[in-house]
Amino acid sequence: MSEIEQTQDTGTDAPTPVKANARPDAPPPGRGPGHGPMAGTGEKAANFKQSLKRLVSALRPERAGMISAIVIGVISVALSVVGPKILGRATDLLLAGWISKDMPEGMTREQVIEATIASGNEQLAELLRRLDFVPGEGIDFAAISTVLLFVLALYVASGLFSFLQGWILNTAVQRTVYRMRQQVASKLQRLPLSYFDKQPRGEILSRVTNDIDNVSQTLQQTLSQMLNSLLMVIGVLAMMFWISPTLALIAVVSIPIAMVLVAIIGKRSQKLFAQNWKSTGELNAHIEEAYTGHSLVKVFGRQREVEAEFARRNQELFEAGFGAQFISGIMMPVMMFVGNLNYVVIAVVGGLRVASGTMNIGDVQAFIQYSRQFTQPLTQVASMANLMQSGVASAERVFELLDSEEMSPEPDGVLPVTRGHVEFRDVEFSYSPDKPLIRDLNLEALPGQTIAIVGPTGAGKTTLVNLLMRFYDLDGGSITMDGTDIATVPRGEVRSKIGMVLQDTWLFGGTIRENIAYGRPDATEAEIVEAATATFVDRFVHSLPDGYDTVIDEEGSNVSAGEKQLITIARAFLADPALLILDEATSSVDTRTELLLQQAMSALRTGRTSFVIAHRLSTIRDADLILVMEDGGIVEQGTHTELLEAEGAYHRLYQSQFSAPATEEAA
Structure with a gap:
């Protein structure tokens, strides 16, 4: 599971950057329904027909272009297929001229034919009857x-x-893929956070990039060839039946043979292509995870295990890819073999008919060309079958993402001017139906109060905040802001009133100025500097070579962990939200900076309701209300002094932090 850092929502439900692996109070990966490294991916056999039909239907908005392409294709193929027939006419003229040059001049064509019959050569006479010649010319x-x-x-x-x-056709394909990318991007914004918790990031990226690119290449490479091949088969068949129905029937025999072979080979290759792209997604997920946490792998000396896992997944991808390409690659030589057999039969039969005088040699020549033109599109279709199998397998993975369950529909309510009065009423929530987490929780935070939330790992502290942010929907009860149920207003409306700083920081690839301004893009330079000064970012920025223009890489590796935290706090400060959420926001800074930040946070919290999740109890002593959570419920609440005097759960937590070291030394 992943933590999400957000300072101020801009009104969209775009997935915010995800960081690290597991939220303590969420179901562990691999446990419970739908949880696991590859949940919902590649478990079903590929449904080729349904996915292909859906992929073709994606071209429906390009109907006008497709119809135009078909009409133009018919014209192109028609002009192409009449060529051999007309070339056959040239062959007949050449043969007629060559035969007529030795004939005596002055005789007519009919006289030559009669003389040939009189000599007993009726077959030659039949051939001469089919030729247009002038004796002696x-x-x-x-x-x-x-x-x-x-x-x-x-x-x-x-x-x-x-x-x-x-x-x-290329324009139509690129527009279709453009729309598909838009649909995927829009879908990702409508998916709940739970979807991203269940899917490895590398797997999602593979579907969004590799699979869509493969669909694009498949459509681009096969659509034009497929259309032309079908038109060519129809045109060539028409010409073949026109020239010689007998030879045409011989050629047609190869069609069912080819279709049977393509079906047998394609059925086997489709499963391998589906496995191939599934393995690609798994390998991408492993690489993304391993190299995102590369330093951690080095620290614990797990390079060998990571390399072994990579080798295993790489081998799986190799075997699936090799098998798919090998089996689908058999189509081309098989189809060429069928085509060559067809060619030989037509050449033999055609030669016999010429010898018998029932066909012109030009017609046989044209027919042999047509037989080649007839088997060539069939061979092309067979060679494109592997591309189609691969492309449809990728399309199916994209469709699985597009069919994923979305967040509940956005309501049309409006959130009034927020003063920060937050109330939890009988709230119930669980990540998995069989494992309840929060049950019958009630809480009220008055405007301007600082509410601290403490408790052991897995108690539900971060979950409480995520429910307030509407990252998840409640199973029961309600959460209100100033009397308005947040479930009745758009998520962006709720989040635009809340500033959030998490323990796990995330900085975007860009300058420090841009990272701070992400909290409020329309902020002026003076406001950015003011926020940076208030949160002590200004102290270290001037020591950097480019100051506020220093470019931070995606992982933020060129600034320290504490400096990253300061930047994220400055981002929240600049947003100036009505409600503030701090999830252990000062855990990555040194003690002296923490004291300064406490002062800044105190100023930041003035006049607004704040929820502070803390593990170091010394940082929340001045909170107006401290909530102690255990097993998803609030077991104690009160001020720091009141809770210590009660000597309950909070007292035990406090003693474990401040008394345990002294006890151990005494022991």
Whole structure:
């Protein structure tokens, strides 16, 4: 589980930066329903048909472009497929000229054919009947040149239409993927914090980046080829049946063979592609976790274990990727084998028909070209099958994210001007239904009060604050601010009134000035400096090379832990919220700075209600009300003096902090 740092919400439910691994009072990963390093990921077999249908439906807003692409594709393919037929005409002209050059001049075409029949060569006579020739004229190169130029013009026009079709389809695909990224980004903002608690960050990032990129590449590479291949098959089949229905039927026999082979191979490869992308997400999650906590790995000497885990996950990815690519790669040679068999049969049968005089040699030549053009799109479809399998597997993972349960709908209520009167009424909450955490909790914080919350780890202190921030919805009861139930107003409205500083800090990649101004983007330079001065950031900023313009990397490794905490406190100071939440906000600073910060926090808390979660009881002695929590409930409440006099749970906590060392020394 992750802690979230937020100083002031801007009105959106965008996921705030997540830090470190486990909230003590949340269910541990791997326990309870839905918890685990890969909960909900890759557990079901890929539903190829449903995911493919949904992926295609994502193209629906591009209907106009797709229809235009289909029309242009039909024109392009039509111009392309008539080419071999016309080239066959050139072959017939060449053959007729070559045969006619040795014929005696002065004879007519019919006389030559009759003389050939009279000589007993009826097959040659049949061939001559199908040719257009003039005895003794020879080869008509002008006519052949005209035919070739016409075919060249057809192919150029077909290429231009194909280019236009590709441009339209590419635009449609990129718009579709653009919308998909927008949907995912919007979905992430609507997902509850519990979703991010259950999913490793690397796994989410893999779906948002790798999987969407793979979908984009799949659509871009296959959509145009698939459309052209289907149109080519239809066009070529029409031409083949026009030239010779018998040979066309022979060619069509290869279609069911190819479809059966593609189905058998594709069914096996789909499972491997689904596993491949699942393994990719797991490996990304491991890498992100290992290198985010790289220093911790070094401190505890766990490099070997991290490397071994990486090697194991990397091997799983290798095996899944190799298997998927190997099996899907079989499609191409298998389809080429089927195509070559088809080519041989057509060449033999076509040659026999030419020899018998029932077909022109130009028609056989055209038909052989068509047989190649017929098997080529089938081979392309087979070669694209592995891309489709991979792309649909990625699309399914993206759809799983898009189908995840969202936060409850935002109400339309309005939060009045907040004075800081907060009340918990019969609040009940649990992270897991079978493990209750907070039961029947009641609490009232008056405007301007400082409420300190103490208790052992796992007592529910941070959970209480998260409920106030509406990071989670209640199971029962209500929380009100100035009499208004916060469940009846938008989350952004609630969070915009609250400033929050956590023990686990997070700084964004940017300058110190930008990190402080994140609390209030419209703040002036003077206001930023004032907040930095009040929280003692100004003391160390001037020792940095670029002052407030010093760029902090994403992990904040170029400033100390205490300096990071000071910057986050300055961020909250600048936000000037009506309600302040401090979750052990001074734990990372030295004793002297802590004393100074206590003064700053005292000024910051003036006039506003503050909730302070503390483990060091010395920091909350001046709190107006101290709540002692155990097992999700408030067991004691009162001032510091009152609770010590009661000698209950607070007294035991106090004694454990201040008396234990002396007792041990005495012992």
